[in-house]
Amino acid sequence: MLRFCLLGSxxxxxxxxxxxxxxxxxxxxxxxxRQLQRRAATVGENIEDLRAVFITHEHxxxxxxxxxxxxxxxxxxxxxxxxRARLPRxxxxxxxxxxxxxxxTLRVDGFRVDSFSxxxxxxxxxxxxxxxxxxxxxxxxxxxxxxxVVRAKLxxxxxxxxESNYCPEMLHRxxxxxxxxxxxxGRHGHLSNPDACSLLASLVHEALRxxxxxxxxxENNTPELASHMARHAIRGAQAEVxxxxxxxxxxxxxxxxxxx
Ligand SMILES: [Zn+2]
Ligand SMILES: [Zn+2]
Numbered sequence: 001m002l003r004f005c006l007l008g009s010x011x012x013x014x015x016x017x018x019x020x021x022x023x024x025x026x027x028x029x030x031x032x033x034r035q036l037q038r039r040a041a042t043v044g045e046n047i048e049d050l051r052a053v054f055i056t057h058e059h060x061x062x063x064x065x066x067x068x069x070x071x072x073x074x075x076x077x078x079x080x081x082x083x084r085a086r087l088p089r090x091x092x093x094x095x096x097x098x099x100x101x102x103x104x105t106l107r108v109d110g111f112r113v114d115s116f117s118x119x120x121x122x123x124x125x126x127x128x129x130x131x132x133x134x135x136x137x138x139x140x141x142x143x144x145x146x147x148x149v150v151r152a153k154l155x156x157x158x159x160x161x162x163e164s165n166y167c168p169e170m171l172h173r174x175x176x177x178x179x180x181x182x183x184x185x186g187r188h189g190h191l192s193n194p195d196a197c198s199l200l201a202s203l204v205h206e207a208l209r210x211x212x213x214x215x216x217x218x219e220n221n222t223p224e225l226a227s228h229m230a231r232h233a234i235r236g237a238q239a240e241v242x243x244x245x246x247x248x249x250x251x252x253x254x255x256x257x258x259x260x
Contacts, residue, residue: 001020005253006161007039008035010246013029014028015027015029016028018111020133024051025050029069033069042249051111053075054079058086060088060090062141075096079100080100082122084097084099102115102116102124113128118143119187121144121189127142137255138154145188160210161214164221164226167225171220208234210253227243
C-alpha cells in the first residue's frame with residue numbers, strides 16, 4: 001500500500017515522506033537532520049528506508065536540510081538544472097544528483113514520480129505526482145497559480161496535498177509591506193484559500209480519499225479557516241480534509257489501490 005506523511009509544512013520547513021513496503025522517498029527537506037529523524041520515528045517511519053530525495057525548488061524551507069540528509073544517508077537528489085544552479089550554500093556538496101527536465105517521469109524502487117512545471121518565484125520550480133501499486137498522490141506546493149497543466153496532472157489522484165497559504169483579507173490587513181503582499185498574491189507567489197478551493201472543487205472525484213492542506217501561513221491564515229473552506233469546496237465527497245503543521249508530523253495516510 002502507498003502511504004504518506006507530511007513531516008512538517010510551512011515557511012520554516014517542508015518535508016513530505018511517501019512510502020511503500022519496499023522503501024520510501026522524500027519530497028523536499030527543509031528540516032534539520034535531527035528533526036527529520038525524530039519526526040519520522042514519531043510516526044513509525046525510519047529514514048534508513050529512504051531511497052531518494054526529490055526537490056521542488058531552491059527556497060530554503062524546501063532544501064535547507066537536503067544536503068546533510070543526502071550525505072548522511074547516501075541518497076541521490078533529483079532536481080531540475082535550474083534548481084541545482086540556485087541552491088543555497090547551506091545545502092553543501094551532494095553525493096549524487098540526478099538532473100531532469102520539468103515534465104520528465106522518474107522511477108525509483110517501484111515508485112513512478114511525474115514532474116510538472118509550476119509558476120513560483122524560483123529558477124525552475126516543479127511539483128510531482130507519485131504512483132505506486134495503482135495508487136496516486138498529487139502534490140501542489142508553492143505555486144502562484146493553478147495552471148491547466150497542474151489541474152491535468154492532479155486529476156484522478158486519491159490523495160491531494162495542496163497549498164492553502166493565505167486568506168486574502170488577512171493578508172490585506174497584515175503588517176506585510178505592499179511589495180511583499182503583491183509577491184505572495186502574484187502568479188509566481190502562493191495559492192490562497194479560495195485558489196486552493198477552486199482547484200479542489202475541479203478535482204473532486206469518487207476515489208478521492210484524502211486532502212491535506214499545506215504551507216498554511218502563520219500570520220495570514222488559520223488552520224480552522226483553511227480546512228473549513230476546503231470541506232465546503234468538496235461537500236458531498238467522501239474525502240477527509242487534514243491540515244499539515246509546521247511543528248509536527250501529520251498521521252500516516254494509507255492509500256489502497258483503486259479497483260480497475
Ligand atoms: Zn515554501
Ligand atoms: Zn517557495
